[in-house]
Amino acid sequence: MSFGDQGTPYGAVGPYTQWAVEQERIRRRRRTRRAVAAGTGGVLVAAITAGAVLYAGKDDDGTAAAPPPPATSGSSATPGPSAVPSVTAALPSGAPSALPSLLARPVIRPEQAFPAKSVRLDDGSRYERVDLATTTDCSEGMSPELAALIRQGQGCERLTAALFTDAERRSQVTVSVLSFRTVQDASTVFAMASMDPVTYQVVSLDPPPEAGLPTVPPGSAGVFRRLMTVRSVVFANGQWGDGAQTEEAAITAETEDLLQYADDNVVAYEDPSSV
Numbered sequence: 001m002s003f004g005d006q007g008t009p010y011g012a013v014g015p016y017t018q019w020a021v022e023q024e025r026i027r028r029r030r031r032t033r034r035a036v037a038a039g040t041g042g043v044l045v046a047a048i049t050a051g052a053v054l055y056a057g058k059d060d061d062g063t064a065a066a067p068p069p070p071a072t073s074g075s076s077a078t079p080g081p082s083a084v085p086s087v088t089a090a091l092p093s094g095a096p097s098a099l100p101s102l103l104a105r106p107v108i109r110p111e112q113a114f115p116a117k118s119v120r121l122d123d124g125s126r127y128e129r130v131d132l133a134t135t136t137d138c139s140e141g142m143s144p145e146l147a148a149l150i151r152q153g154q155g156c157e158r159l160t161a162a163l164f165t166d167a168e169r170r171s172q173v174t175v176s177v178l179s180f181r182t183v184q185d186a187s188t189v190f191a192m193a194s195m196d197p198v199t200y201q202v203v204s205l206d207p208p209p210e211a212g213l214p215t216v217p218p219g220s221a222g223v224f225r226r227l228m229t230v231r232s233v234v235f236a237n238g239q240w241g242d243g244a245q246t247e248e249a250a251i252t253a254e255t256e257d258l259l260q261y262a263d264d265n266v267v268a269y270e271d272p273s274s275v
Helices: 014-040 099-103 144-151 183-195 248-270
Strands: 055-057 118-120 126-135 156-166 171-180 223-228 232-240
Touching: 144 183, 156 248, 171 183, 171 248, 183 223, 183 232, 223 248, 232 248
Parallel strands: none
Antiparallel strands: 055 223, 118 126, 126 156, 156 171, 171 232, 223 232
């Protein structure tokens, strides 16, 4: 997996192994929680929030559209597998003057963030959306450290995730929209995920049985990217379905293209004047 923020090469053993192990641990926890919730009629319903792009996390080339907001760190007694720093982010200096009215807009629904099952991008590439899931219990689909970080602020409103595969049905790219009540909380999460994507991660979706896709083998290489909108962080995790550690450029391009596709949808809804 390529962690551009940390300079970790695609398929590297150390940090990537930690990332893969954490993905599997969170997936097992999520499956257990879903099994418990199944008798109550399920836990996944609709909606999310977002807005105009303020930051863009560029990973492999080392560049960025704008730096993450300033943050201060300290110690925290928040329970979890490891100490979670106490982080406070200021309102970004580039925040639009219309921010209060943007935040007052109703939350975006999953079908607005991911409106089509068949997606054709400007370069002609085609993708199929094979799964769509959303929940107000955001901790269900993320690492315990990220959940603990979010609890320091005013909280997450909704997590919506979509799983895409390419026309050859080789890739599996999960794009997740994690939305917050305040811009400051979104800034904090974006900054921490940019600095340490292994610890502060949103997990990938497993393909549903009806999709006819394999579950990516544990420990497989992948690509991890993110963008920030007014009050959301959009994550994208891309892997080859067979776990291949080759063709890094191809899986990176697919992951970044689908990330931008979702981000454009969110921005168009949350701040129509910016489009």
